[in-house]
Amino acid sequence: MTRDAHRLQTRSIDTPRGPLGCLDAHPPQDVPTRGHAVIAGGFLLGKELWVPTMLRLSRHGYRICAYDHLGLPDSPGPDDPDAYTLRALAEDMLAVARGLDDGNPVHLMGSCFGGFVARTAVLHDPDAARSLTLISSGTTLEESASPDLADYVASTISSEGRQGLLDCVIGLLGQSPEGPPTLGRAFEVLKRNLFGSQLHHLTGFSRAVASARFPTAPLRELDLAKLVVYGTDDGIFTPETQESMGRRIGASPVAVDGASHSPLLERPSTSTTVLKDFLDRETAQSVAAHESATT
DSSP: OGGGGGGEEEEEEEETTEEEEEEEEOOOTTSOOOEEEEEEOOSSOOGGGGHHHHHHHHHTTEEEEEEOOTTSTTSOOOSOGGGGOHHHHHHHHHHHHHTTTTTOOEEEEEETHHHHHHHHHHHHOGGGEEEEEEESOOSOGGGSSOTTHHHHHHHHHHHHHHHHHHHHHHHHTTOOTTSOOOOTHHHHHHHHHHHHSOHHHHHHHHHHHHTOOOOHHHHHHSOSEEEEEEETTOSSSOHHHHHHHHHHTTOEEEEETTOOSOHHHHSHHHHHHHHHHHHHHHHHHHHHHHHHHTO
16 A cells, blocks of 8 residues: 555545544546545544555545544544534535535445434435445444443443443454454554544434434435445344345445455455445446436
């Protein structure tokens, strides 16, 4: 990846609610830009984890912007629980999207709980999106491996502090709190975000996704390309649930063999190819539709 590192920019994006830290991967100078995408990460898993995927996609002509939610260390947020509702977080994503390509629609992607944010953003402003991609993101928290996450986060922080919450998250990701984590770079990002986040981001984000409901019909009726990607061994949202969700909203469900809840980290080459093929198909269809409309 080092040969691409010069095309990865760290910057801050001004939004109505404050600056958001982001990473911005541009295509090489000799590669025409084919599209723009905004990525929303999940609970505590920040923008840095997307770098390999961002650089791979940018080589093929896609400008990719991954940002940190308000309240994470690089996106300082207010110490106010009402600042972290799903609607407010979706507005942040839309603010990033509107500034990426002169207000033109962009591809919206969300991983895990970031998928809850992305689908909320699309429903609130469908014209802002060229496509919707949900990665390891189920329907509701009630159908996940941790339906009581919001209460658990609040009670754990109250009784055991942030270290107790870190042990909980490591356990959810299939690690052993008693032994050294095998998450590699993901663990360092997760730990930094947990200990550096606003307290109300931790409790507010989890509470927001806990109250989220899955609007199947409105999503299905949206006239845009949709993709659902998940690992065959996902232990947070079952593969069966995600496949069913994809079909119900008119998406193309794709399973990544041998991956659990983080296919982009566990199977980066395969997962990135899935994303690239989807973006390429949408681009080809958009070009064909434009040519048909102008002839």
